[in-house]
């Protein structure tokens with residue numbers, strides 16, 4: 001194929017390029033297509049550029065039927081059928097098996113960049129392979145352990161199914177299990193019990209399992225370590241042994257290679273493990289999930305945990321929600337095939353609703369939804385509001401937000417950013433008192449008490465502006481110095497990983513002079529259990545033990561974090577959340593304001609929640625479902 005400059009294409013099609021808002025990268029790709037097509041080169045190049053453009057908006061592919069007619073017209077197509085006819089004659093678009101490698105693959109009536117087609121197709125095959133496998137278990141080995149781990153309900157009239165117990169049974173039976181649930185539904189508790197069960201059975205059979213737990217970010221991995229540790233302590237003593245888990249990031253498990261996108265572990269050098277638990281799976285993008293699955297040994301059991309109502313990954317794809325869609329996760333009645341239901345009954349005594357084999361997809365047999373929140377009940381303020389948001393019920397959500405009886409949730413419709421800032425700063429005094437006493441433990445606890453979340457970085461309700469306003473108020477009150485970027489108490493969040501320092505994108509630190517040598521200004525981070533011995537040499541463990549200090553001059557890219565974006569808050573929880581939406585929507589921002597965004601922000605709150613949003617913007621959020629272009633659910 002010919003490779004020429006982009007000048008002819010870019011200058012000939014300047015107007016459609018502008019109207020489709022194509023980037024330089026899209027244009028470079030389109031120029032290549034333009035130079036290699038024999039007919040309809042302009043339209044096909046613009047179509048290819050659109051696929052590349054949508055990839056940057058996190059769509060794995062573009063469904064031909066979803067391209068709006070006005071965009072087709074800009075590209076020079078008459079209709080969707082015209083697109084199909086022209087790509088059938090093309091040299092750069094082909095069905096998967098027609099030619100070895102064209103830049104664009106057409107499958108399931110969708111257009112993919114070649115590499116992303118490979119990721120999606122191969123991940124689907126890897127998942128299907130695991131889903132198809134059913135273990136034959138010696139039920140007697142499992143039954144007594146499950147009875148000890150899951151005490152029967154104290155109130156005999158309760159006929160509620162213990163879905164946590166069902167999840168453990170299914171994960172024991174299958175090589176692939178998907179466990180979803182909202183905040184506090186007991187995902188970590190369930191995993192701790194599953195691991196206790198698997199370890200105990202393995203011990204009785206005289207072998208030892210290699211179990212790994214991973215999460216997409218360092219912060220989520222550290223939180224998982226903490227939660228598993230707590231869940232372990234609630235188990236009967238006999239089952240606690242072997243549950244001292246060190247959770248890591250997916251990147252660390254796979255073995256990142258400097259300046260490379262691939263990893264040390266892959267299909268030809270698989271991971272050494274028997275069981276893999278992936279927490280916060282909604283945050284894992286398509287390429288990373290593919291790489292993780294391709295590095296799994298074929299005998300390994302994998303359990304995905306997550307909340308499919310949350311925002312998808314910041315990168316391409318929506319793997320967890322696609323798998324949930326294929327498993328019919330939103331079906332109101334979940335029933336299982338006789339084989340599964342009988343096995344669960346033999347293991348636990350629980351009777352599940354049954355369906356015939358034809359009515360149940362194999363993937364649905366591997367899926368369990370945890371329904372009961374043990375953190376807030378369905379009739380609690382936050383629980384109810386979360387349910388209304390998921391259902392897109394604007395009137396009910398507004399009623400809950402406005403109810404005078406609700407102390408824990410409030411809607412501040414006509415407030416100004418300065419009001420929020422003044423209220424935040426009035427609560428921050430005890431934080432700065434702890435800083436003055438060099439007490440990092442108290443300072444970190446107070447910092448996680450109240451968090452401002454914003455939909456965006458920019459705008460008057462964006463993180464940058466709110467953080468600046470807070471610092472201005474702190475300067476005026478004399479709490480911080482106006483001439484120090486790294487003033488004592490500045491909370492920061494990292495925007496990049498630094499593997500050599502053992503610091504990760506999303507880690508939160510507090511700036512404080514080193515108590516042992518106050519001329520050195522450091523940012524202090526909670527010592528995560530994901531840290532390796534190697535990284536400990538490069539950072540000092542403080543006498544304020546449990547924290548490590550890093551000279552501010554060595555910090556990777558970071559930002560002040562009194563306010564953070566909702567995206568960055570995924571995987572974290574706070575006592576109180578102030579959630580800010582922009583005052584108005586624009587054509588760009590409107591697409592990003594979605595139910596998932598609001599739900600994710602709300603469910604970061606453990607106790608109370610204040611929403612700063614105009615009625616029209618809230619309405620827009622509730623009406624918008626964040627749907628990404630993907631064919632994964634169709635392939636599973």
Ligand SMILES: Nc1ncnc2c1ncn2[C@@H]1O[C@H](COP(=O)(O)OP(=O)(O)OP(=O)(O)O)[C@@H](O)[C@H]1O
Pocket residue numbers: 164181182183184185186187188189190227231234374375
């Ligand atoms: N079956 C149960 N009965 C009573 N309490 C429970 C049960 N399961 C979990 N809990 C409690 O509910 C709280 C949340 O549980 P857990 O951390 O396992 O949930 P999660 O779904 O992992 O939460 P997160 O939203 O943090 O991901 C914990 O305090 C736990 O002890």
